[in-house]
Amino acid sequence: MAPALPRLLVTRRLPKEVETRLAKAYRAELNADDQPMSEAEILDAARDKDALLITPMDRSFATGIIAKLPASVKIVATFSVGYEHVDIAAARERNIAVTNTPDVLTNATADIALLLILGAARGAYWGERMVREDRWTSWSPTAPLGFDVSGKRLGILGMGRIGQAVAKRAQAFEMELHYHNRRPVAPDLAYGARYHAALDQMLPHCDFLSVNCASTPETRGLVNEKLIAKLPDGAIIVNSARGDIIDDDALIAGLTSGKLAAAGLDVFRNEPRIDPRYRSLDNVFLLPHLGSATRDTRIAMGMRAADNLDAFFAGRRPADLLT
Structure with missing residues (x-):
């Protein structure tokens, strides 16, 4: 008799x-209506589960839920x-494996970074609004x-895969490239960018x-x-990484002062409940966290998460193990 398939909770629609792959390999409880689950709902659904597949919106995994998970849960794939x-520390303490999905969203997120650069610089927001509102x-x-x-x-702040x-x-736009990172990357990965060991040294060149x-x-x-004070007057900031890296008060002050x-x-910090002041500014190009939001990329992310789950339950080390 074949062993029972592992029990898996998936917190959002994929x-x-x-989902077809997960349904074949696991006793998977899927989120058919894609409604975000509360901490209480996740804990209730996780009572008999061996694994959880979560998303960045499941923020309770940073604020105490891991200590409350049933002993049956052995892996959390994000x-x-x-x-x-x-x-991560709480997961290690409970001997719960945690995996992520690197590599597969690099190109899609870099594309969005370039879209942000172009959209902000060329006034995509107010330009489209002029046309839509018949003010052109x-x-x-x-x-x-x-x-x-x-x-x-x-200037590129963070020269990992996406940077x-x-x-x-940016080479295609003949931009003069600079970067700050914890350490320099190999020359062939820098694409001609000049390394600055200190962030303050790079900022005047941005x-x-x-x-x-x-x-x-x-x-x-x-x-x-x-940081903003050390940039040249009239600089443009774009963020395709994480919202909490930016101090909203400081950025909005810089945008309104000129x-x-x-x-x-x-x-954005606290997305989707963003600072409402951004909505009133004509010199901000806003997108709803579209970095990895292409069909091919989201499928690849899901398959990468499934690969990690499969490896874990086959007794192998998942390729993207974080714990």
Whole structure:
């Protein structure tokens, strides 16, 4: 008699290709209506589960839920590359494996970073609004005007896989590239970007600053009033990494004072309940966390999570084990 399949809770709706695979390999409880689950709902559904497949919106995994999980839960797979929403230390203490999904969303997120750069610089928000609201009455040599991207200086904060992919794309715009990272990357991965060991050294060289670092205790709130003051006047900040890296008060002050020309944001602190002041600013290009939001990428993320689960229950070390 074949052994019983592992029991799996999936907290959000996933692409059908992924759900089909999970339903065949596991006794999977899927989230058919895609409604976010509360901590109480997750704990109730997890009572008889061996594994959980969660998303970055399941923030209770950073705030105490892991200590309350039943002993049957042996692995938590997160449908994301970032894992700041999971208390890794608490998982280690409970001997619960945690995995993520790196690599597969690099290109999609780098594409969004370039979209943010272009959208912020060229006034995509107010330009589209003019057309949609029928306020485009004539062509003018002087208004409205955006800002050039080609040939400008781009500073990349965080030169991991996504930062490297941003640099590669920015080469096509003949941008002068700079980067700050904990350590320099190999020259062939820097795409001609100049390394700055100290962030303060890079900031004066940034007509554009692209935030591509992970959210950690050291980087949360890093883009603050002090950092913004060291950028050139009229600089543009874009963030496709994590919302809590930016101090909203400082960014909004820079945008309203004229210190910053514009910003492009795909991620926000406390999303989707973003700071409402952003909605009233014409010099901010806003997206609803679309970094990995392509069909191919989301399928690849789900398959990567499934690969990690399969390896774990086959007695192998998952490729993306974090604990």
